[in-house]
Every structure is written in C-alpha cells, then in structure tokens.
Amino acid sequence: MKIIRVKCCLIYTFSKIRSNFLEDEYFFVGADGNIGRAWKEASEAFGFSLSQCAPPAYQIPGVNCNEDLKEAIVGKDIICTDSIPSNMTENFKNYQIDEDLMKQANSNAILNPCPPFYRGEELSNGVLDSKYFVGYEFKKNLLKVQQAIIIYCLAAN
Secondary structure (H helix, E strand, O other): OHHHHHHHHHHHHHHHOOOOOOEEEEEEEOOOHHHHHHHHHHHHHHHOOEEEEOHHOOOOOOOOEOOOHHHHHHHOOEEEEOOHHHHHOOOOOOOOOOOOOOOOOOOOOOEEOOOOEOOOOOOOOOHHHHOEEEEHHHHHHHHHHHHHHHHHHHHOO
C-alpha cells in the first residue's frame, strides 16, 4: 500500500504541472536507491518512459542507462535528480545538471530535484534559479496529497 501511495503522489504532482505527463520522457540522474527505485516503479505502474544516467556501479537494474550525461539528456522532458551521498561525490562529479545541459533537453523540459539538493553538487547554482526548476511547485502539490492521506488515516480511526 505504501508503494502505491508513493507512485500516486509522484504522478499526481506532475499531473498538476504538465498536461501530457504520462507521455513525457522521464530522466533520472542519480544512484540506485529509494528515489530511483520509486521512479522505476512509477514508470512500470503508469507506463511512462524512464531512463537513467549514472556511473556503472550505481545503475538501477532494468532501467535503460547511458553514462554520458550530455548525450543522455537529449530528448528528455522531465529531469529528476537525487542528492549524492558524500561517499559518492567523486564518482558523480561529471553528472551535475546545469543550464547548458537543460538546453539540450526538450524545449519545455523541467527539472525536479529530490530534496535535499545541493547547489554545486548534483545541480549548478544557476539551474536552481532558472525557468527549468519546478521543485517548489512539485512539493506544493505533493503536500496536498500528503494532507489527504493524513485526513484519510485520521478518519479511519
């Protein structure tokens, strides 16, 4: 049940930002872990396309992965990231999203990093202040879903 809620929360928030959210090309930059796996499970449940960019040791099994960030971002609509743990920063030094990379994605592409995100690590300073960044809008819509779940749980008792 928890996984279904997570998937629905992700999709609901994008449905409020983009009208064609299930037809978009989703792109995850980050290591195999709970965030990447949630995107994989959501793509399987809802049928949207997901690809990843990461060094070989951090690739999500069953997800198409390209190690070349400049090549992999071309044609993508929704770019998602995860924070990089301190023990992985050296391995991910060539995987930072910046405005120049975002310009290589589709013209209406958006950037949704998973908090906590860090300026100068997985994201450049400028891209967080750019038109591409939708993190706050995403979280605003996610809050609505989380409130509904809390109300549901309280009403069930």
